[in-house]
Amino acid sequence: xEKVVERENMRAAVKRVERNKGAAGIDGLETEELRSYLRENxxxxxxxxxxGTYKPNAIRRVEIPKPDGGRRKLGIPTVLDRLIxxxxxxxxxxxxxxxxxDSSYGFRPGRxxxxxxxxxxxxxxxxxxxxxxxxxxxxxxxxxxxxxxxRVARKVKDKRVLKLIRAYLTAGVMTEGVVVRTSIGTPQxxxxxxxxxxxxxxxxxxxLEKRGHRFVRYADDCNIYVRxxxxxxxVMESVRRFVEKRLKxxxxxxxxxxxxxxxxxxxxxxxxxxxxxHIRFAxxxxxxxxxxVRQLTNRTWGISIEERLKHLNTYSTGWxxxxxxxxxxxxxxxxxxxxRRRLRMCMLKQWKTPKTRRRxxxxxxVPKEEVHLIAASRRGCWxxxxxxxVNIALGPSYWKELGLVxxxxxxxxxxGVP
Numbered sequence: 001x002e003k004v005v006e007r008e009n010m011r012a013a014v015k016r017v018e019r020n021k022g023a024a025g026i027d028g029l030e031t032e033e034l035r036s037y038l039r040e041n042x043x044x045x046x047x048x049x050x051x052g053t054y055k056p057n058a059i060r061r062v063e064i065p066k067p068d069g070g071r072r073k074l075g076i077p078t079v080l081d082r083l084i085x086x087x088x089x090x091x092x093x094x095x096x097x098x099x100x101x102d103s104s105y106g107f108r109p110g111r112x113x114x115x116x117x118x119x120x121x122x123x124x125x126x127x128x129x130x131x132x133x134x135x136x137x138x139x140x141x142x143x144x145x146x147x148x149x150x151r152v153a154r155k156v157k158d159k160r161v162l163k164l165i166r167a168y169l170t171a172g173v174m175t176e177g178v179v180v181r182t183s184i185g186t187p188q189x190x191x192x193x194x195x196x197x198x199x200x201x202x203x204x205x206x207x208l209e210k211r212g213h214r215f216v217r218y219a220d221d222c223n224i225y226v227r228x229x230x231x232x233x234x235v236m237e238s239v240r241r242f243v244e245k246r247l248k249x250x251x252x253x254x255x256x257x258x259x260x261x262x263x264x265x266x267x268x269x270x271x272x273x274x275x276x277x278h279i280r281f282a283x284x285x286x287x288x289x290x291x292x293v294r295q296l297t298n299r300t301w302g303i304s305i306e307e308r309l310k311h312l313n314t315y316s317t318g319w320x321x322x323x324x325x326x327x328x329x330x331x332x333x334x335x336x337x338x339x340r341r342r343l344r345m346c347m348l349k350q351w352k353t354p355k356t357r358r359r360x361x362x363x364x365x366v367p368k369e370e371v372h373l374i375a376a377s378r379r380g381c382w383x384x385x386x387x388x389x390v391n392i393a394l395g396p397s398y399w400k401e402l403g404l405v406x407x408x409x410x411x412x413x414x415x416g417v418p
Contacts, residue, residue, distance in 0.1 A: 001160045003091045004084075005046050013087040014038070016191075017079065025078030026060045034079050049084070052160035056081050056171040059189065075189040077168075085168065085192040088161070092195060095155050100198060101205035106219035107194035113267045114325050116216045117279060120223060123214045124261055124277040128225035130232045131261045134239060137252035139220035140193065143200060144248040145169050151199050168192065194219065200247065207242055216266070223266055232258035269325065278327040289319060289335070297342035299349040299381065308346065309404050312339070320407055324414040332407040336396075343404070344385035344394045364393035 003009060017031065024030050029037060038045075048054035059075035077085065097108055105116035120131075136142075149166055156162055168190065197219055208215050208224065213235065215224040224239070226232045236258050240251045257264070261271045265282035272280050296311050351357045354375040361371045370389045377384060384390055396406070412418075 001050055001052075001158055001164075004087050004161070005049055009087055009090055010083075013083050013090060016086050017083050020082075022079075022082070023060075023062075023076050025076050025081065026057055027078050027080075029079045031079055034083065037080070038083075045080070045084075049164070050160070052163055054084075054164065054167075056084075056164075056168050058171050077190045081168070081171075082191060084164075085190050088164070089191050089195055092156070092192075096195065096199055096202075099155075100202055101209060101217070103209070103215050104198060104202070104205050104217050106217065106221075107198065113218060113322075116218050117267060117269050117325060119216050120225065120261070120266055121271060121277050121279060123216075123225035124271060124274065126214075128214055128227055129260065129274055130226050130229055130258060131264050132224040132226060132232045132236045132239070132258050133256045133264050134222040134224065134236075134243070135252040135256035136220040136222075136243070137250040137255075139197070139249065142249055143196070147248055148196060148200050151203070152196070165192070165196075203247060204239075204243060207246075208239070218267055221267065223264070225261075229258060268323065279325050280328045281323065281326055281331065285323070286331070286335075290338075293339055293342060297339075297346050299346055305343070305347060305350070305402065308343070309399075309402055312343075313403065313405055316405070316407055317410065320410040320414065324411055329408055329411055332411050336406040336408055339407075340394070340396065340399055340404075341382075341385045343399060344390055345381045347394060348381040348384055348390070361389070361393055364398075366390075366393050 014034065017034065021031050045054065057078045057080075059077050059081075062074050062076060064074060093109065100108065103119070105111045105113065105119075145166065148169070149162065152165060153162055201217065201220070201222075204222065205215075205217060213224050213226075215222060217223075224232075224235055226235055236256070240253075243249050243251055261277070264270065265284065268282055268285045270280050270282040271277045292315060293312070296308065296315065301308075348357065351360050357375040358371050361374060362368060366374070366389045374384060374387060374390060400406075
């Protein structure tokens, strides 16, 4: 605990919490107010931590939509508790991380989702053409506190630290003004949760290594690569028994399964080809991208084209920075065409009257006889957005001048292709 509250460790933790920002917890304290709060209260908080008497606040429960239509429960600790958890994380990570499996990639320093996907591809290249997709049902809600704490206690002997971690696990959740105590689960949203998840699931990693399996795990997503369907079904059943008996977690049989890699997804990606497997988008990834772009190009959203392009660029930049690993640039060019059509639809919607459309299209160089047909058409904006002359007038160069950066251009820049 002395290492946790040490000055340099706390300063680093404050900077990280401020950089991550985030919403206020149940006490309403904002990230921007943290330093002033600490100047007044840190000595008391530090003394409580060193004595082992500090009591965390309950977390604020929020729900966000999941891609599959469900709801994911997130817990928002207070800014102070996020700070203390971050300080704990900085001290505990060097203790636990070196012992974690080489096949574990989630929320670890120097490791990434891209490394996990590349490792999965290398297994397929080696001839492991079947994948056992292990999906842990509501993992963060089902973690057994006693089992988790016994794993933490293997390497942490300071009882104050153990007591504090358990206090965070049992601090409770505030919903509709009522605090409900928690006897199982570790809330998603706190800085410490990913490390605790890795500590618990390290038992699974070690078991898979002992059995000689090729696998990649990213947090609670685990894919095991085998040579045949028969071997896959056998592995699925034995791993399910291990997870449910040893770790007291539940394997979701509906979401998981044994199949060819091109029929499963891993961290938003999938594969095609066997001897020379290539990385592609998982189908749901493309659907989620289109759903988001539809929101940003909704005709009823009354913002300027310039503002709309800023939102689109921000979203597509983050999206492409993650998905540039794919080997399918042709799909990106198709998406770019579709995005530009969505924007043309928005532009035509803004040019509400036939008179305005005539004036704007003539100014863009469209022949007058063609302008008349477009402006007088009773077809909807989506149909007109694909007309030849609208396509030419509001083509790629037009949007580029306005500041739109295409997905394909971002892709080639990230891949270092001129």
